[in-house]
Amino acid sequence: MIFDVAAHSLASKKVLLPIEQLLGDCTGSRMPEVDCGRLNFGLACQAVAACPTTALRLEEQNGIRQLVLDYGQCTGCGNCIETGGGALRAAATGVPSGVARSALIRRWDADHCSEFAAQQVAMDTTARKIRALLGRALNIRQVDAGSCNGCEAEIGALTSPYYDLERLGIHFVASPKHADMLLVTGPVTRNMCEALRHTYEATPSPKLVVAVGACGCSGGFFQGSYAVIGAVGAVIPVDGYIPGCPPTPAMLLTGILQVLQGRARNS
């Protein structure tokens, strides 16, 4: 009976995670990061060779050999961690989320074990600041423009009692006409391209667009396929990028708030 179900639920203990614990966290995302103390040119080459996309690459600037890691292309396959001789490890924090496309890229000096000035912006994590950022509410319309549903599975998890996005006044709405933000997963397929454009046009201005996942950020594995246009940014203007394959709920939350903070700073 209905009351038995309610009683069962009420008897369970609270699982809600504090916001402070979630911001910046990327545990379980399989995203790599460089262990500066162990990096050398040989290991960097091995890691680059193991990367199935071009997320990891070597570039030379002003005579300095740089190891470049583009989180927007990284699918978290783990090959670089497996073959990089300890120079790469699974990241628990430090993966940028909700930033410009260029800010998803981190660079390390491949010979001298140091990171080039990261463009990361610190999140203000106090609950009061977050509420101030959101005003009364943020309405999000999620659009799947061709994803494998991995990103949807994680976006859906944001409404679970662990994350409870509604506590911040963030709602997922049923129509783009009610939305302030479009949360778009990709890759944008040929067959979804027009529907994505229409959805964007149906969203009232001012509006924010966030591209989600490796495919949404860069087209991922499907860049170049006959059936795919590419990243979300190839079809509609994007305000912020959330990497990951798929991004964890914590990365999604961080990214959504980061986009708002960037917007507040620029306006």
Next chain:
Amino acid sequence: MSQQGHYSRNSGGIAEALALLKAGNSRLVSLFGSIEDDGTPSVHYLLDAEKHEYRLFGGQVQGVLPSATAITPSASWYERELHDLYGIEIEGHPNLQPLVFHEGWPAGVHPRSGCCNTPVSGEYKFLKVDGEGVCEVPVGPVHAGIIEPGHFRFSVVGDTVLHLELRHFYTHKGTEARMEGMQVPSGVMLAEAVSGDNCFAHAVAYCQAVENAFDISVPPRGRALRLIGLELERMIAHITDVGALCGDVAFAVPSAYTARLREALLRASTRFAGTRFWRGLCRPGGMRRDMAWDEARALGECVAETARDFAELAQKSLETPSVQNRFETTGLLKRDVARALAVVGPVARASGLRLDVRRDHPYGRYRTLALDIPHHSSGDVMARARIRIEETAISARLIAQAIEEMPSGAIAVPVPWQASAEGFSAVESPRGELLYFLRVRDGRIQRCHIKSPSFQNWPALPMAMPGNIIADFPLINKSFNLSYSGCDR
């Protein structure tokens, strides 16, 4: 091909396959094309013959291909896909409209132009239902919830649905073509991106196809870890589905509570396997990451506790009269319809068809297990909910047993993949029979065909709609819970 039950290649040509289908005691498992070295297209029919034996038939297409749809409607979408992707003319198909291509598909972008390439046209005509008071209701591709894109066209009188027609393939990414030319080990990553919520089943199915091709046996510990991953994925999928079914009848408490149970399992996966959805854990030859004894035991405790909690909640939810009122007799899929469309997975088992790859064509650790597979015959939303609830309990028991009896030793063996071979594998994914056919040439994927249970089951959904009210569509759709991306690839 000793790895999976009975499987026979080269069972015969196209005519033999059609004759067997006509005889009526074989199930069409898949029908797909390939391009031979000389540029001509071939077609392959995979049938599940009596006594559960997978048999592969096929041959080159000379001119037009006689349609199998006239014999079994389950061939319809396969032949439309062949027509779109390979330009093969199908003779006698009752409705050879585009499946993969939509309006505005640019001329010349034809993925697999064979010898008899037809011009691509995405123009599609929906069946027009005429009569007094008949209205059309178009829904999608962008839906109201956090779900994948697809188009549904309802013809209704008042609230009552007369006819539903599907238009899918909005998420068609050309995945099979994308895999071609890749080195064999890299194919796993694409397999994991076919249907993200069933990524581990896809990874295992792909890896088994590689292992079968090169005649490799995964060590017992690797097999046990795979079973844990597969059954955990099934639990997560079924718990999510039951919660979503409750959500679709506006019963918010179990809906929220199951979201919590699901997240508990995902967080436990993160702690003990390093990833929430077991992505990146499977490799040809076995597994990439071992689980220490105490980690496995802790995961097992979380699984057992979640299963107990879910069983209690689900039982109480199904005892609620308003849930019974909405679930029972809704979205009826009759047994003969399910059989004609060769439906698989929980949907088939809820309509009285006794099909489960784990029992019928056992693979990996399932080969040594006696499985108790639940069945129901009422074919309604309630039956599909009950199947999922019962299977969740069984999955939890299988995980507990695998952890209890965890063999020691290696988790993987090397696979000599830098050669040429052909392999095939089937896995019972949470949605049903999932199949990979793989042809390797000098270590690179020459052809990989993915038959997802969703591709098979989508055509059955419209059969469960007529006579129901349109407001019950989300509920009925959720009770099938099919993957759009898995279908579209």
